[in-house]
Amino acid sequence: EPEVTQTPSHQVTQMGQEVILRCVPISNHLYFYWYRQILGQKVEFLVSFYNNEISEKSEIFDDQFSVERPDGSNFTLKIRSTKLEDSAMYFCASRDIAGTYNEQFFGPGTRLTVL
Amino acid sequence: AQTVTQSQPEMSVQEAETVTLSCTYDTSESDYYLFWYKQPPSRQMILVIRQEAYKQQNATENRFSVNFQKAAKSFSLKISDSQLGDAAMYFCAYRSAFGGATNKLIFGTGTLLAVQP
Numbered sequence: 073e074p075e076v077t078q079t080p081s082h083q084v085t086q087m088g089q090e091v092i093l094r095c096v097p098i099s100n101h102l103y104f105y106w107y108r109q110i111l112g113q114k115v116e117f118l119v120s121f122y123n124n125e126i127s128e129k130s131e132i133f134d135d136q137f138s139v140e141r142p143d144g145s146n147f148t149l150k151i152r153s154t155k156l157e158d159s160a161m162y163f164c165a166s167r168d169i170a171g172t173y174n175e176q177f178f179g180p181g182t183r184l185t186v187l
Numbered sequence: 188a189q190t191v192t193q194s195q196p197e198m199s200v201q202e203a204e205t206v207t208l209s210c211t212y213d214t215s216e217s218d219y220y221l222f223w224y225k226q227p228p229s230r231q232m233i234l235v236i237r238q239e240a241y242k243q244q245n246a247t248e249n250r251f252s253v254n255f256q257k258a259a260k261s262f263s264l265k266i267s268d269s270q271l272g273d274a275a276m277y278f279c280a281y282r283s284a285f286g287g288a289t290n291k292l293i294f295g296t297g298t299l300l301a302v303q304p
Contacts, residue, residue, distance in 0.1 A: 105291065115232070115278060117291040128289040161230055167290070174220075174282075174290060178232035 074098045076179035078164050084185045085154055093149045093182045095164030104147045105165040105176060106139065108132065115163065121147065154186045189214045191281050193295035200269045201303050207254075208264045208298045210279030218284035221255065221262045222292070226276040235277070238262065240284070266300075274302040 077096045085091050097104050106118040119129040121139055129137075138150045147166075151158055161183050165176040190213045200206035212221070223235040238246045238255050245253050250270075254263045266273055279295040 103290070107292070109230075114296045115280075115292075115294040117293070120289050120291055128291060163232060165232075165292075175234060175237065176282075176290075176292060178224075180229070180231045183230075 076164055076166055076177050078162075078179035078182050080182060081180065082183045082185070084187065087156055087186055088153050091151050091154055091184065093151075093162050093164075093184070095147045095149070095166075095179055096145050097147055097164065097166030098168075098177055099145070100168060101166035101177075102169050103127075103167045103176075104139075104141070105167075106149045107163040107165065107178075109161040109163065109181075110157075111160070118149075118162075151184075154184075156186050159184055159186045189216070189219075189281050189283070189293050191279050191293055191295035193279055193298050195298045196296070197299045197301070199301045199303060200266070202269055202271060204269055205265060205267045206269055206300065208266075208277050208279075208300065210262045210264070210295055212260050212262065212279070212281050214260070214281065214283075216283055216285065220282045220284060221253075222280040222282070223251070223253070223262075223264045224278045224280060224294075225273075226278060226297070228275075232278075236264065269302050271302050271304060274300055276300070 079094045104121040109115045119133045120127045161181045163181045164179040167176045192211045219240045221238045225233045236248045250267045252265045276297045278297045280292045
């Protein structure tokens, strides 16, 4: 069964450093998402991406964040200058254009730790 | 803006018993989808069950069922014959049926379910 994959599973970085989180969505999916979950808190929407552009972003997704689909398979989230409060679990999700529920399929997440 | 509320931070159930997790939501939209996601200690988000607002029949997936009360904006999850593997954080989520490419999920704060042997 196709699945969303994310790398790395755990990233440790120093405050102020740039990080790139990678996701490989399910191959025939056209909509891509990033969500964030700070430890012990709820999952929060960051950004959605369709047709090579951002379709919606939350107030969390400020100028320090960017997303890119550099090729036909990867979908990346870049944080330019990490802050301590960026420490969280980051989930990528994708969905197809068809289907009754347009279900979003989640990857296993990347745990980002900013020291 | 839509909101999702889960009023039970933690719940506990005996193995083989039944437990109900509560979820309420607020929206002015007429059509939407509701989901329950399970997040075990591995933190992977796993879809448990889903419901479309215009469908009156409550969704069922094996031991999992929902009680969807549209007028009350309530969407509870019932787990029957609870198993040790059901222990996890459970999130209720809302998604608009409109919005096209966005269709972001809005999550509640979660309910941590413990299953006692």
